[in-house]
Amino acid sequence: MKTCEKIVHASLELFNTKGERRITTNHIAAHLGISPGNLYYHFKNKEDIIRSIFSLYETHLHAGFQPYENKAVDVELLVGYFDTMFDILWRFRFMYTNLTYILSSDEALLQRYLQVQQLALDRSSNILGQLKRDGLLHIDDDKVMPLADTMRMVACFWIGYKQTHSSSIAITKTCLYEGLLRVIMIFKAHATPTSIATFNRLEEHYQTLAQPQSCQASELSVQL
Amino acid sequence: MKTCEKIVHASLELFNTKGERRITTNHIAAHLGISPGNLYYHFKNKEDIIRSIFSLYETHLHAGFQPYENKAVDVELLVGYFDTMFDILWRFRFMYTNLTYILSSDEALLQRYLQVQQLALDRSSNILGQLKRDGLLHIDDDKVMPLADTMRMVACFWIGYKQTHSSSIAITKTCLYEGLLRVIMIFKAHATPTSIATFNRLEEHYQTLAQPQSCQASELSVQL
Amino acid sequence: MKTCEKIVHASLELFNTKGERRITTNHIAAHLGISPGNLYYHFKNKEDIIRSIFSLYETHLHAGFQPYENKAVDVELLVGYFDTMFDILWRFRFMYTNLTYILSSDEALLQRYLQVQQLALDRSSNILGQLKRDGLLHIDDDKVMPLADTMRMVACFWIGYKQTHSSSIAITKTCLYEGLLRVIMIFKAHATPTSIATFNRLEEHYQTLAQPQSCQASELSVQL
């Protein structure tokens, strides 16, 4: 791996485990066994490293959330959607730990964040819209986007929220699954008699995963 | 006003408008035209100032959320509840801008936060429970607390969320009302045929306030 | 007691138990429940307080070491001499903990110290001289004063020396008695066959007192 990539990955790793605030550029260099000068040869500054991590984040988002327009929206698609969400939340959890903090110090990054989030919002709005059209979601037309947005908001801030509940820094996968269950709960409140069973299955699926012991199961394919 | 109080209020003001991170003890002292030594005469350190602000916060919370046990839960009570919430979110918006960040550096503060939030959660759970018993809320028994918790979470993190949407640091009252509307939306999804009209009135009330021009109306008494 | 005296005594107490370095003028004021301003009304500065303590020290020295010229030098006189020494070392132990440090920051104090020490040296030299003339001390004439000086030096620096042996701040009376025994040991090396028994009795006397349990016995009158 190139030094450049090594820096990005080591930074992500350190940020995720120790928190972005506590990690200085010197820490990163020391962790990799390279000199601070070398780090600054590859990156203009710390912000620049975070931007590179953000590029990685964008790549994951785009790869994970392919357009669904042509597919039918069924449980498997939703599970796929939530699994991708989980994966990204987990991989970049340091960002979600303190989104406001990280974005507030870099205007350019904020713009990129807004763009990528708009995309995600559009896609999830589309899915909700389709569910509504299929009679699977009971909701006013003008509330589709707000619902999608609320679900996104809960997903994005769940990690930060959980961190206001204990002094330990560690974020567990279990804690992330609890967040997904909350998103599903908001979602399910709009279920129709036709779709309630589907929502229940979705919920049960993540309830199983939210058990501490099933952390390792998160990569397994899902059989509903 | 005593210097001690001046420091607390100036700090709150500066934190709210410039962000807690950017304000150092030197800034606060300079802003008040006092020496850094004087500031440290009144407060052990910056943390100590924040703790004093937090005491103010606790006072407001306790004053605002009196027990509701003996009263009937009607729209006015809910409006009162949401108005208090709004007031506190507004007054201490710097905290809500970056709850995770602020609490993560002071274990004692975190404990106080947890305690006060537990109280708030208990009270709102009680209200939701009563609404359910009165046939005004359609929800499983074991979902009452999660719903209350979700509503609280959205309320608490809405400011941070909004800050990931624009580069300006300023938080407007309008933006806060949008947050309340989202909380109400989550709430309303569990309305029964009996209560839907009530929820709608509640929603409309805050929709009016959420218009930018009605910012100044936030202090007016509410006539439903 | 006048505030002025209260300050002197509280300072001495605090210096002895906590160490002069760790005690600020504000500590002293707080300990007495008076304001720092009041303290500075009575004393120009911290140095001034120390000088007042030093006056107390001088008083004790003069009271304790009356001229011995007309008396015979016997064991009781020596015991009286060492007891006074012990008493003063104990009362003003904070000074002896760090003599160099305290005197190096106040030239005037140093001069007073030199004067009072010269007096003490003269008196003890006289005693040693008399012992020599009485055939109780085997020593060259030109070594009388150096011997007296060495004994004084060991007595004065014993406390500081003991403090380089453990991290605890507390100085015990036992530890002081050990110091006296060392002084006696240097002394006794010059005993003559005539006087050796006397020296042994002197030594035994303080060996008894150096037992930890006999701390309280230090005030008892001595029966040889």
Place this chain on the structure above:
Amino acid sequence: MKTCEKIVHASLELFNTKGERRITTNHIAAHLGISPGNLYYHFKNKEDIIRSIFSLYETHLHAGFQPYENKAVDVELLVGYFDTMFDILWRFRFMYTNLTYILSSDEALLQRYLQVQQLALDRSSNILGQLKRDGLLHIDDDKVMPLADTMRMVACFWIGYKQTHSSSIAITKTCLYEGLLRVIMIFKAHATPTSIATFNRLEEHYQTLAQPQSCQASELSVQL
């Protein structure tokens, strides 16, 4: 010379001439014409610098006090012993100026000091023991170690003692030789008729060196 070493040597120099208390990290940096940040790049803090100086001290001690077990204890050995003592007292005189003060703020340093002093005490006790067995020292068995300890104590605190005698901070080599003479005096009080001549020669040797004009002679080899 590396910056790291420069800092250690400049600090030792400044401490010796101006006193450790008066020298801050900023002073050291300014003296070397480097930035405070650079100093902190090489050393964690002032304590860390002192610890490095202490390592130098340990090196000197170990190099200077080789085990004497196989050699006969004669005047030359004793002179070598005292010369090494002199050299170390001189090089690290800032430490001896205020041993108590310096050791009291760093527990780890105190431990290292105790260890190295124990070693020194053991070696000098051995020498005294051998002298006694050879009939050159008149002393009780149980007083051998106390004597060695007293000699060490006088040597270690002599500098501090001398500083309570004059306001100038400067310590001269002459003053150190006076200290050695005092140590020898304590030592010599236990001479036997066999050894008295040897002790006298030892004393005369250092009496010559203690003449102010012979300061420069300290490096000359000694011919008895």
Place this chain on the structure above:
DNA sequence: TATGAATGAGGTTTCATTCAT
């Protein structure tokens, strides 16, 4: 590419002392 010493601005904090009341 890479090193690692060096920078320097800026933050936190302490404390002897002053001063208006």
Place this chain on the structure above:
DNA sequence: CATGAATGAAACCTCATTCAT
């Protein structure tokens, strides 16, 4: 006599960043 808030110099330390090699 007494208060206690206020001062300000100076200490300590951090860290993103630069620069000569």
